Amino acid sequence: xxxxxxxxxxxxxxxxxxxxxxxxxxxxxxxxxxxxxxxxxxxxxxxxxxxxxxxxxxxxxxxxxxxxxxxxxxxxxxxxxxxxxxxxxxxxxxxxxxxxxxxxxxxxxxxxxxxxxxxxxxxxxxxxxxxxxxxxxxxxxxxxxxxxxxxxxxxxxxxxxxxxxxxxxxxxxxxxxxxxxxxxxxxxxxxxxxxxxxxxxxxxxxxxxxxxxxxxxxxxxxxxxxxxxxxxxxxxxxxxxxxxxxxxxxxxxxxxxxxxxxxxxxxxxxxxxxxxxxxxxxxxxxxxxxxxxxxxxxxxxxxxxxxxxxxxxxxxxxxxxxxxxxxxxxxxxxxxxxxxxxxxxxxxxxxxxxxxxxxxxxxxxxxxxxxxxxxxxxxxxxxxxxxxxxxxxxxxxxxxxxxxxxxxxxxxxxxxxxxxxxxxxxxxxxxxxxx
Numbered sequence: 208x209x210x211x212x213x214x215x216x217x218x219x220x221x222x223x224x225x226x227x228x229x230x231x232x233x234x235x236x237x238x239x240x241x242x243x244x245x246x247x248x249x250x251x252x253x254x255x256x257x258x259x260x261x262x263x264x265x266x267x268x269x270x271x272x273x274x275x276x277x278x279x280x281x282x283x284x285x286x287x288x289x290x291x292x293x294x295x296x297x298x299x300x301x302x303x304x305x306x307x308x309x310x311x312x313x314x315x316x317x318x319x320x321x322x323x324x325x326x327x328x329x330x331x332x333x334x335x336x337x338x339x340x341x342x343x344x345x346x347x348x349x350x351x352x353x354x355x356x357x358x359x360x361x362x363x364x365x366x367x368x369x370x371x372x373x374x375x376x377x378x379x380x381x382x383x384x385x386x387x388x389x390x391x392x393x394x395x396x397x398x399x400x401x402x403x404x405x406x407x408x409x410x411x412x413x414x415x416x417x418x419x420x421x422x423x424x425x426x427x428x429x430x431x432x433x434x435x436x437x438x439x440x441x442x443x444x445x446x447x448x449x450x451x452x453x454x455x456x457x458x459x460x461x462x463x464x465x466x467x468x469x470x471x472x473x474x475x476x477x478x479x480x481x482x483x484x485x486x487x488x489x490x491x492x493x494x495x496x497x498x499x500x501x502x503x504x505x506x507x508x509x510x511x512x513x514x515x516x517x518x519x520x521x522x523x524x525x526x527x528x529x530x531x532x533x534x535x536x537x538x539x540x541x542x543x544x545x546x547x548x549x550x551x552x553x554x555x556x557x558x559x560x561x562x563x564x565x566x567x568x569x570x571x572x573x574x575x576x577x578x579x580x581x582x583x584x585x586x587x588x589x590x591x592x593x594x595x596x597x598x599x600x601x602x603x604x605x606x607x608x609x610x611x612x613x614x615x616x617x618x619x620x621x622x623x624x625x626x627x628x629x630x631x632x633x634x635x636x637x638x639x640x641x642x
Contacts, residue, residue, distance in 0.1 A: 208528045212490065217531040220318050221524035227264045229311045230283055233408055234298050235259075237306075237390055240407035241400075247297035254294035255287075262290055280304040301400030305511060306390045309424040312523060313385050314412055316432060319527035320382035323436075326534035327375045331368060333541040335639060338364035342631060345624060346460060346551040347562060352452075356562050357555060357627040360461075360546060365638045367446045372638075374439045381435040385428045388414035394510045395420040421510035426501070429519070433501035436526050440494035443537055447484035447491070450540065454481045460551045464543035483540050490533040497526035555624075559592050560599045566621040567603060574612040584608055 208218055219225055235255045242252035265286060273282035281304075288295035299307075342361035347354050388409035392400050402416070409416045417424050454462040463483050465471070471478030500522055504515035555562070564585050571581035588602040588609070603609050603618050610618070 208524050212532045213528050214531055214535060217319060217322050217528050218524075220315050220322075221528070223266045224264070226311060226315070227266070227269065227283060229314050229412075230280070230307050231259065231264070231287065233307050233310050233390075233412065234284075234287070234302075236408045236411040237302060237400075237404050238298055238300075240404040241297070241300055243407075244401055244403060246401070247300060248294075251294040251297040255291055255298060258291045258294075259287075264290075278304070280307055301392055301398075301404075302390060303393045303422055305423045306392070308516075309420075310388045310390065310408065310412065310414065312429075312519060313387060313414060313424065315523065316429070316527070317382055317386045317413065319523075319531075320378060320385075320432075322531055323439075323527065323534065324375060324378055324382070326531055326538070327371060327378065327439075330534055330538045330541065331371055331375070333538050334364050334368040334371065337541055337544065337546075338362075338368055338635075338639075341546060341548075342635065343628060344546070344548050344551065345555055345628070347555045354554075354558055354562060356565065357624060359628060359631060360548075360551065362631060362634060363449070364541075365635060367442075367449075369638045370442045370445070371439075374435075374442055377435045377438065381432045385432045386414050387417040387424055387428065388412060389417040389420040389424045391417070391420050394422050423507065423511045423515075426504045426507065426515055430498075430501045430505050433498045433522060433526055436530050437495040437498035440491035440530060440533070443533055444488050444491035447487040447537065447540075450484045450544070451481045451488070454484075458550075458554065459547060460554060461544055461546045463540055464545055483536055487533050487537055487540075490529050494526055494530050494533070497522040497529075558599070559597070560622050561589055561592050563599070563622050564589050566626070567609075567618070570617065570621055571609070571612055576612055 208221065235252075238247060238252040238255050241247045242249045264283075268289075269279075269282050269286045272285050273279050276282055276285070284295070284299055287298065291298070338361045340361070341364065342359060344360040345357055346360045346363070348356050348358040388405060389395070390400060390405035390408050391397050391402070397405075405416050408414075450461060450463070452458065453460045462479065463481050465479045470476070471480045471482075500518040504518055507515060568578075568581050568585045571584060572578050576584070584606065588606055589599060591597040591602050592599045600619065600622055604615050
């Protein structure tokens with residue numbers, strides 16, 4: 208985790224203090240269940256809770272023990288026994304380290320997902336507000352970066368809203384898929400621990416029992432989780448790149464908010480650069496990169512190995528922290544995005560109505576001209592605009608082959624901008640609902 212790209216609430220999930228607290232809760236809840244089943248004394252289970260109440264685990268002490276024993280869970284259990292006393296011998300009965308580590312990781316991922324879902328809610332709210340604000344703000348649509356046909360800026364934002372709405376649904380599914388608990392013992396057979404202990408711990412930790420574990424929870428669950436984060440990051444980059452393009456000097460239809468006192472360049476005082484969306488683009492690359500080790504972690508040796516462990520210690524915090532920061536930043540960009548409708552209209556008119564070429568083509572075919580000839584006639588006049596800057600409408604009106612099939616008044620009617628927006632309400636209803 209890099210402090211520059213870290214928000215405190217998400218960082219807290221991955222702190223040593225939080226991790227050891229989760230470890231403790233897993234062990235203590237397991238002890239409660241074992242006491243209820245008569246496997247350990249009830250007094251021992253109570254002592255685990257009572258003697259740790261108000262006591263903070265000593266991170267430095269745990270680290271010191273780990274340096275000697277070379278095992279993080281054993282180091283924690285040793286420190287716990289120093290706090291609890293003799294009753295600690297009943298802790299971890301029939302359990303293996305992965306029961307603690309995997310269950311803890313999934314608790315952390317679920318908590319991280321909840322923050323990310325809240326982030327997505329905030330982004331969706333900003334996109335919806337701005338989409339309705341610019342529902343009928345005309346702008347030119349581009350394909351291959353070239354002027355195509357008119358759209359509205361609201362439709363651009365509605366598309367982003369729909370994409371992030373899908374992202375939220377995927378993340379909810381990924382959260383549910385990773386929210387499992389394994390307290391099943393050395394190779395997952397429950398030989399030394401009752402499955403009812405697992406069920407109790409799962410309930411207390413807000414998880415569900417893993418249907419079948421080996422010594423680890425299957426990593427296809429985690430692969431899907433991190434792949435989902437990667438897809439969300441790609442959607443963020445798509446929107447960020449759109450804003451970056453729109454902020455280019457030659458386009459300048461929208462730009463990031465430039466705060467009073469902000470400076471864009473150390474050398475050129477005039478610069479107002481799209482630094483936030485460029486930053487989001489870079490962070491998205493990192494979140495996608497974290498998906499690869501998660502995919503490779505699926506294939507472990509036999510019932511388990513720890514080749515996944517080192518990777519997860521990095522990608523768990525880094526992927527969730529980075530995405531949280533980037534989502535928060537993107538929401539701020541959308542919320543304060545400066546939009547220039549006049550420049551959008553100027554760009555729309557820049558090619559003298561060429562965006563109506565399809566309407567002309569179709570009108571000619573309706574008038575009895577073959578599609579091939581209609582295309583040729585329309586393109587012939589359009590190229591004069593491209594090459595010589597001629598007015599497309601005037602060229603059509605002065606082309607006898609065109610006017611032989613279409614009255615001038617009908618040709619002029621084909622250049623009505625509102626024609627392109629007659630179904631905006633339909634699209635908005637599909638995206639945001641009828642209301």
